[in-house]
Amino acid sequence: MPESIPADSVGLVAPKCEHFDEPIELECGRQLASYDLVYEAYGELNADATNAVLVCHALSGTHHAAGYHDMTERKPGWWDNCIGPGKPIDTNRFFVVCCNNLGGCHGSTGPMSPNPETGEPYGPAFPMVTVRDWVVSQARLADRLGIQRWAAVVGGSLGGMQAMQWSTDYPDRLAHAVVIAGAPRLSAQNIAFNEVARQAIRSDPEFHGGNYLAANTVPRRGLMLARMLGHITYLSEEAMRAKFGRDLREGKDEYDFHYEVEFEVESYLRYQGKSFVNRFDANTYLLMTKALDYFDPAAPYGHDLAKALEPAQVPFLILSFTSDWRFAPSRSREIVRALLECKKDVCYAEIEADHGHDAFLMPIPQYLAVLGTYMQRVANEVGA
Amino acid sequence: MPESIPADSVGLVAPKCEHFDEPIELECGRQLASYDLVYEAYGELNADATNAVLVCHALSGTHHAAGYHDMTERKPGWWDNCIGPGKPIDTNRFFVVCCNNLGGCHGSTGPMSPNPETGEPYGPAFPMVTVRDWVVSQARLADRLGIQRWAAVVGGSLGGMQAMQWSTDYPDRLAHAVVIAGAPRLSAQNIAFNEVARQAIRSDPEFHGGNYLAANTVPRRGLMLARMLGHITYLSEEAMRAKFGRDLREGKDEYDFHYEVEFEVESYLRYQGKSFVNRFDANTYLLMTKALDYFDPAAPYGHDLAKALEPAQVPFLILSFTSDWRFAPSRSREIVRALLECKKDVCYAEIEADHGHDAFLMPIPQYLAVLGTYMQRVANEVGA
Numbered sequence: 132m133p134e135s136i137p138a139d140s141v142g143l144v145a146p147k148c149e150h151f152d153e154p155i156e157l158e159c160g161r162q163l164a165s166y167d168l169v170y171e172a173y174g175e176l177n178a179d180a181t182n183a184v185l186v187c188h189a190l191s192g193t194h195h196a197a198g199y200h201d202m203t204e205r206k207p208g209w210w211d212n213c214i215g216p217g218k219p220i221d222t223n224r225f226f227v228v229c230c231n232n233l234g235g236c237h238g239s240t241g242p243m244s245p246n247p248e249t250g251e252p253y254g255p256a257f258p259m260v261t262v263r264d265w266v267v268s269q270a271r272l273a274d275r276l277g278i279q280r281w282a283a284v285v286g287g288s289l290g291g292m293q294a295m296q297w298s299t300d301y302p303d304r305l306a307h308a309v310v311i312a313g314a315p316r317l318s319a320q321n322i323a324f325n326e327v328a329r330q331a332i333r334s335d336p337e338f339h340g341g342n343y344l345a346a347n348t349v350p351r352r353g354l355m356l357a358r359m360l361g362h363i364t365y366l367s368e369e370a371m372r373a374k375f376g377r378d379l380r381e382g383k384d385e386y387d388f389h390y391e392v393e394f395e396v397e398s399y400l401r402y403q404g405k406s407f408v409n410r411f412d413a414n415t416y417l418l419m420t421k422a423l424d425y426f427d428p429a430a431p432y433g434h435d436l437a438k439a440l441e442p443a444q445v446p447f448l449i450l451s452f453t454s455d456w457r458f459a460p461s462r463s464r465e466i467v468r469a470l471l472e473c474k475k476d477v478c479y480a481e482i483e484a485d486h487g488h489d490a491f492l493m494p495i496p497q498y499l500a501v502l503g504t505y506m507q508r509v510a511n512e513v514g515a
Numbered sequence: 516m517p518e519s520i521p522a523d524s525v526g527l528v529a530p531k532c533e534h535f536d537e538p539i540e541l542e543c544g545r546q547l548a549s550y551d552l553v554y555e556a557y558g559e560l561n562a563d564a565t566n567a568v569l570v571c572h573a574l575s576g577t578h579h580a581a582g583y584h585d586m587t588e589r590k591p592g593w594w595d596n597c598i599g600p601g602k603p604i605d606t607n608r609f610f611v612v613c614c615n616n617l618g619g620c621h622g623s624t625g626p627m628s629p630n631p632e633t634g635e636p637y638g639p640a641f642p643m644v645t646v647r648d649w650v651v652s653q654a655r656l657a658d659r660l661g662i663q664r665w666a667a668v669v670g671g672s673l674g675g676m677q678a679m680q681w682s683t684d685y686p687d688r689l690a691h692a693v694v695i696a697g698a699p700r701l702s703a704q705n706i707a708f709n710e711v712a713r714q715a716i717r718s719d720p721e722f723h724g725g726n727y728l729a730a731n732t733v734p735r736r737g738l739m740l741a742r743m744l745g746h747i748t749y750l751s752e753e754a755m756r757a758k759f760g761r762d763l764r765e766g767k768d769e770y771d772f773h774y775e776v777e778f779e780v781e782s783y784l785r786y787q788g789k790s791f792v793n794r795f796d797a798n799t800y801l802l803m804t805k806a807l808d809y810f811d812p813a814a815p816y817g818h819d820l821a822k823a824l825e826p827a828q829v830p831f832l833i834l835s836f837t838s839d840w841r842f843a844p845s846r847s848r849e850i851v852r853a854l855l856e857c858k859k860d861v862c863y864a865e866i867e868a869d870h871g872h873d874a875f876l877m878p879i880p881q882y883l884a885v886l887g888t889y890m891q892r893v894a895n896e897v898g899a
Contacts, residue, residue, distance in 0.1 A: 159772035259772040319755035319780045323747045326781045327740060330788075333774060334736040336720055352718040359711045360744065363704060371703035377811065386809055388543035388643040390713060390801065394808070396703045397710045404714075417774065424778070425770055427761065 133199060133207075139215045140207060141173040141198035141222050146238060149275050155233075155268060161258040164247065168272050169238030170194050170230035173214060174222035176277070182515035183278040184220055184506075185269060185305075186210065186229040187286030187293035190361070190419045191411060193237040196229040197222075210287075212494040219503035224515040225282065233268045234260040234418040242414035243344070253414075255341025260418060262289075262426045266296045270304065282513040283307035283506070287491035288458065289419070292426045295466070298443035299428065307509050308443070309502070311450045312491040314462035315436050315469070316427040321457065324364055325420040328357035332413045341414055354413045355404035362403050367454035367487030371396060429469075436469035446476035448505045450498065452490035453483050478505060517583060517591075523599045524591060525557040525582035525606050530622060533659050539617075539652060545642040548631065552656050553622030554578050554614035557598060558606035560661070566899035567662040568604055568890075569653060569689075570594065570613040571670035571677035574745070574803045575795060577621040580613040581606075594671075596878040603887035608899040609666065617652045618644040618802040626798035627728065637798075639725025644802060646673075646810045650680045654688065666897040667691035667890070671875035672842065673803070676810045679850070682827035683812065691893050692827070693886070695834045696875040698846035699820050699853070700811040705841065708748055709804040712741035716797045725798055738797045739788035746787050751838035751871030755780060813853075820853035830860035832889045834882065836874035837867050862889060 136142045152165045171194045176183060186196050188209070197214035199207050214220045214227055231239035234257060242257040273281065284297040284305045291313030298308040317325070332338060335353030339346045366374075375396040379386075383393075392398045432438035447470055451463035460481045470477040482498045484490040490498070509515070520526050536549045555578045560567060570580050572593070581598035583591050598604045598611055615623040618641060626641040657665065668681040668689045675697025682692040701709070716722060719737030723730045750758075759780035763770075767777075776782045816822035831854055835847035844865045854861040866882045868874040874882070893899070 159770075316761065318752055319759045319761065319778075320747060320750075320752040322761070322778050323743075323755065323780050323784055326778075326784055327743045327747065329774060330743065330785070331715065331740055334740070356711060356715055356718070356740065359707075359714065363707045363711065366704075368702055368704040371707065375703045377700065377703065377706070386543075388805075390717060390805070394703075394706050394710075396707050400707055400710055401714070421772075421774070 133202065136199065139217050140211065141215050144171050144173065144195075144198035144200065144208075146171050146194055148238065149272060151271055153271070155264070157258050157264045158261040159259040163233075163240065163258065166233060166240035166268070167238070167244075168230045168233065168268060170228055170272065171196060171208070173197055173227045174225050176226040177515065179514070180278050181280070181282060181513045182224060182510070183226045183228060183273075183276070183281050185273070185281045185284045185297075186214065186220070186227060187265070187269070187284065187290035188229060188232065189286070189288035189290045190423065191407070191416075192290070193235070194229050194231040194239075195237070197227070209492065212492065213499065213502060219499050219506055220285065221503075221506065221510065224510040225506070228272070228276065230269060230272055232260070232265045234415060234422075236412035236415040241412070242341075242418070243412050252344045254344060255414060257414065257418070259421055261422050262292050262296045263300065265293055265422075266300050269293070269297075270301055273304065279304065281305040282515060283309055283509050285309040285311070287311040288313065288488065289423055295428065295440075298445055298447070299440060302442050302444040305445055306513055307448070308445050309448045309450075309505070310463070310466060312452060312455055312458050312463075312488055313449070313466065314458040315429060315465050317424055322424050324360060325424055328360055329417055329420055331356035331360070332417060338413065343413065349408065350413050351408045354408050354411065354416060357416060358407035359400040359404040362400055364457045365487055365489045367456060367485060369454055369485045370487050370489075373485065375399060436465065437472035440469050440475065441473045443475060447478070448502070449477060449479045450491075450501065451481050452486065452488070453481060454485050455488045455490060457488040517586065520583065523601050524595065525599050528555050528557065528579075528582035528584065528592075530555050530578055532622065533656055535655055537655070539648070541642050541648045542645040543643040547617075547624065547642065550617060550624035550652070551622070551628070552614045552617070552652060554612055554656065555580060555592070557581055557611045558609050560610040561899065563898070564662050565664070565666060565897040566609050566894070567657075567660070567665050568609045568611045569657070569665045569668045569681075570598065570604070570611055571649075571653070571668065571674035572613060572616065573670070573672035573674045574807065575791070575800075576674070577619070578613050578615040578623075579621070581611070593876065596876065597883065597886060603883050603890055604669065605887075605890065605894065608894040609890070612656070612660065614653060614656055616644070616649045618799060618806075620796035620799040625796070626725075626802070627796050636728045638728060639798060641798065641802070643805055645806050646676050646680045647684065649677055649806075650684050653677070653681075654685055657688065663688065665689040666899060667693055667893050669693040669695070671695035672697065672872065673807055679812065679824075682829055682831070683824060686826050686828040689829055690897055691832070692829050693832045693834075693889070694847070694850060696836055696839055696842050696847075696872055697833070697850065698842040699813060699849050701808055706808050708744060709808055712744055713801055713804055715740035715744070716801060722797065727797065733792065734797050735792045738792050738795065738800060741800060742791040743784040743788040746784055748841045749871055749873045751840060751869060753838055753869045754871050754873075757869065759783060820849065821856035824853050824859065825857045827859060831862070832886075833861060833863045834875075834885065835865050836870065836872070837865060838869050839872045839874060841872040
């Protein structure tokens, strides 16, 4: 909880909601007749609507990217390090929009929302959504907000995949694409981790085939396991070593020979797992991991990523982090190579960082400097 | 199932059992009044009993290291690539012993064995066992077999930890120590993976606090998840890419948009998880992961591994594999550096291999050549 709002914060913010009655045809072949998108916006849209930046969230993110909902909130939005007055995505110049993705569990229509056909929560009846579907829905939100062309579409991890998809699906509706800690598709190992997480949730007896809300329960154990596993892949081995090492809890120096928490790292993981269960929906987690698995823009082009990126008309900033083993720098370099092959304008920086995949959320000076410098270029170009 | 026994196989083998009535004091402070050790042996013990090699198994290993139990067995013992006539651990020269570790679930006394105090399976009442405890019990087995001094103690992964422990705890009872794909202690990340596996098992409602046998059930889902997760850490990212890539099952080229198996890698993991449940005990899995977590020979020496290894009197062979990320080559090099620091005789080879941690089980020519050459030196030295 902030005692006072820091000067470089966007301050107190409130989510807004747009309702859409135009049906959306999803990649899976199904449609949603209507849906809500909840979003937050920071800064002021200029008269020509040229200064808008779309921030896309990752697996467990929300629309609450910066600032505070109220003075009791323990932490600001998830990307507060990067969004605010004078920050890399400078709200003195940009109008920043972040929406909760379709299928989410923080206000946008998703598995917890009432199914208009039954009045009950969709639960497992909610259709699979893909990165392409999200981009379609975000384009409709842009229409609604009077934004014909984003100054930039920006995202980390799964958010970076959305930025890539924007660049090819709506090439004239963005001026820049920023892909941070991303990948052009998941590896077999990435899919394997997602599959273990999904099995943890789906094999929890409290899952009830996804109808757990109707059964007045939640698959806590499964979702907790999924999140614990996720956290291992978000942190680097170095970060875990520096943060916990083999330290025992409470300064002990002898083993207890039991299965309760003994090592600090166990305590951390259990805490992360338990707290996640209170703020995230299991069906949404399943959907998000599948959207990750399915993302593979090169597949329809004979697995030629350069061909897939050919329609893009914008300059790209690609950023990766040295210790990220979930989406390692080599994955970002695949994107860079493909962009160079199809002769796009691309800046690439590999940031020295010990934090693993989570680095994209951290206030790492070199990272903030590179992102900030690039976004100033964007602001200058679009007259922000 | 072999149609005929290959010429370089140890052939048909049968486990033996030794019963011990001398109580064993365990590192956890508890004792077992009596216990069985099941083992297999291949080759002939020579007249002076100088040609015996102890092979120590890893997390999910057994005493069945080589050969076939009968002609219907689908696969030979787990280290058949390395043990046999003319193989690196050459049964024409060596008498090879491999026992199921105390706490195991393949015949040696463990959680599935009857607790003599109750007549019921020990279950969760079975005491925690450590690498040190295993080495004590293996020394007693050596006594029973008339082996005063092993020509070599050899092991991969957790087995390598036992070889290290032998070298310091019984320096005059072995002539060589061979530590393959090992580590001097687990990292925070290693412990974290073990903890997720344990939580998967322990949070399974069928676990019943470990008393699942009494409840006539087993925590199948939890053990399956633990094994699926384990498999991700046994394979390298490269191996997974080469083996599965992003291939869909049954040659499909479109997504099905459901949660059943879609990708080949999902199919592989589920198969591995399911088949493991039929051959392994959940309480044993918990014990084995804890033995891994607890192994830290340097801890009592101010975390100075060279000091911990000072009592060792034998030459060491240390082997690692380039793509092993569970116990990476850097972990083996920690052992090598400590051995050099305390002026021990050490050979080290880092084997180029794409298989990840599992490489230690594979017939990789360079690996077999290095191990075989070293073991010939051992055989010559001990007059095998």
